[in-house]
Amino acid sequence: MPPVAVMFTFSVPADKIDDAIGILGEISAAMKAEEPAALMHVSHQRVDKPGSFAFYELYPDEAAFKAHGQGPIMKAAGSRLNALMEQPGKGFILSPVTGVGLPTSARP
Incomplete structure (x- = not known):
């Protein structure tokens, strides 16, 4: 199975930056x-725009990606992060094709 990556962007108000971090x-x-x-x-x-965030996640396969977020800590943290957002974030599911620093198990 090919690796799965996620890119997610969102923004929070200035007074919520430390909470988001x-x-x-x-x-x-x-x-x-x-x-x-x-x-x-x-x-x-x-x-150039404090309060605007992006994160990148990489999984070795779809099964590991699907398991993401199922634990109680992840569910709670994700809900709290969503509550801080100025508007819904934007997420993308990606498949790595090349790069520097990819773990061996994630190289296409």
Whole structure:
């Protein structure tokens, strides 16, 4: 099965930036604890537009992707993050085709 990646973008009000960063940290910790198959979760904040975020996740296959978010910590953190958003975020399901730094198990 091919690897599965997710790119998600969203924004929060200026007074909620620290809350969003904290929740993103919780999501990374939950993925590490609850999703051993997850290969990557990296969150970013735009330098030119504080409060605008993007994160990238990488899974070795569709089964690992489908397992994402099923644990209680992930469900709670995701709900809290959604509540901070100014409008619904935008997500994309991707399939890696090439890149630098891809784990061996994610290389096409």
